Amino acid sequence: MLATDTALYPPAPADLEQTGLSGDLVLQIVTKTLHLAGELSGTELSERLGVSFQIIEPALSLLKREHHCEISGGSVLGGPSFRYRLTDAGRIRAALFLEHDHYIGALPVPLDQYTAYMKQFADEHLQPSRAAIAGAFSHLVLNRRVLDQLGPAIAAQHSLFVYGPPGNGKTVISQAIRDVLPGDIVVPHALSIDGHIIRVYDPVNHQPLEHAPEHASLAREDAFDRRWVPCKRPLITTGGELTLDALELGFSVATGLYRAPLQVLANGGVLVIDDFGRQQCPAQVILSRWIVPLESGVDYLTLRTGQKFEVPFHAFVVFATNLKPSELVDEAFLRRIHYKVLAESPTDDEFVRIFENYCRAKRLDFDRSLAEHVLRNELRPRGVKARACHPRDLVEHSLSIAAYLEQPRALTTELLSEACATYFVEDRDLATV
Secondary structure, eight states: OOHHHHHHHHHHOSHHHHHHHOOHHHHHHHHHHHHHHHEEEHHHHHHHHOOHHHHHHHHHHHHHHHHHEEEEOOOOOOOOEEEEEEEEHHHHHHHHHHHHHHSSOOOEEHHHHEEEEEHHHHHHHOOOOOHHHHHHHSSSSSOOOHHHHHHHHHTTEEEEEEEEETTTSSSHHHHGGGSSOOOOOOSSSEEETTTTTEEEOOTTTTOOSSSSOOOOOSSOOOSOOTTTEEOOOOOOEEOOTGGGGGGGGGEETTTEEEEEHHHHHHTTTTEEEEETOSSSSHHHHHHHHHHHHHHSEEEEETTTTTTEEEEOOOOEEEEEEOOHHHHSOOHHHHHSOOEEEEEOOHHHHHHHHHHHHHHHHHHHOOOOHHHHIIIIIIIHHHOOOOOHHHHHHHEEEEEEEETTTTSSSSSOHHHHHHHHHHHOOOOOGGGGG
C-alpha cells in the first residue's frame, strides 16, 4: 500500500534543474503567459506556472536583458513583488512562440518524472479484506459469491470482465471498485516530451481534492510541486462511443497541443469499458490494442513526428458487457483478462432488498407486500426475469404517475401496476391489437 504523504505530494523543485525542463521551454511559457495576461507580478506569474519565483527568474532576467520585458511597478521587496509586462518586441517574440503551441499554465512535468511517480502504483500491494470489499459495495445488493470474486480481482489489479444480463448493475459494480483503492493521487497538468506538450489533467474526468496544499507566498516556499493536481483516484467510464482514436494521442492543429488518451487519464485508478462489444470498433481490435499494456504495464504512444515513447499503464481496466463473452472474443483474448465475474439476476429476497433500499433513498415508506406484488403479479405473468434495475425504474415511474394524477407521493399496487404497463413491452403480434 502507498505511503500516502510521500506518494501524494511530490516535493517542489528548488531550481530549474530539478524541474527536469529546459530553460528555453520555461522561457517560452513565461513569455506566452505575460502576453496573455498583459501584466503580472513575479508572485502571480510563479503561481500560474506552479513553481517558485527563483525558477522563472532567469527567464525574466533574459527577457529584460533583451528588452523584451520591462518592470512596470512593484515594491522594495524585490523580484517577486515587481510587476512585469512585455515590450512590443516581446509581444512579437510571444507570437512566434504561439505559432509552435498555445500552452499556457503550470509548467509541464517531464515524462521521466511522471514515470517514476507512477511506478509507486505498479509496486503497490492491495490486500482488501472481506469487510473492506463489503463496505465498498454496501450500497449495492450483491451476494457473497460475487463479492468474494471481486476481492481477489481487485487485489490483483490486472483486468476484470464483468458480464451478465442487462440491468443487473454491471456498470455500478465496475465503478464502485474505485472506492476500494486506498489513498489519492496527483495528476500532472501536462507532460513534456522533447518539447512536445501533452495535456493530462482533465477537470471533466479528474476530481480534485477539496483540501489541497496551500499556495506559495512571498514569505515562504511551498513544499508541494504545484505542477501536479491532488485528485481522487481516477474513474474513467466510456461506452459505445469508444473508438481507437481515444486510446491514442490526440492532436489539435489549432493549438499545437496533444491530448492524453483515456488509459493515461485513468492511470492509478479505474478505466471502465461499458457496453463492451457494442463499440463501432470490434472488440477484438480493442483488446488487440491492449494485449501488451495489460501484460507489461507499459503502453507505447506516437507523436506526430513519428517518435514513439513509452508511458506507464497502471489503470485497472474493467470490461462490462451483457453479451456472451464467447461471442465477443476468442479463448486467447479471454485468457489475458484474468478475472471474470458474472452479475446474476437477483433472487426474490435480493429483489425485495433492492426495492427497500431504493424506497429509503427516495424517502418513501417501504411495504414488503408491494415488492412481492411486482414479482408475483407483474413480472411472472409477463414471463419477465427480475433485474436489479427494476425496483429503481418502477418506483420512479410510479412517482411520476402519482404526480401527474395529483395523488400523494406514496407507492400503491395500482401505481406500480400502471408503471409496469408502461415500462414493459407487450411481446405479441401487433397485427392482432
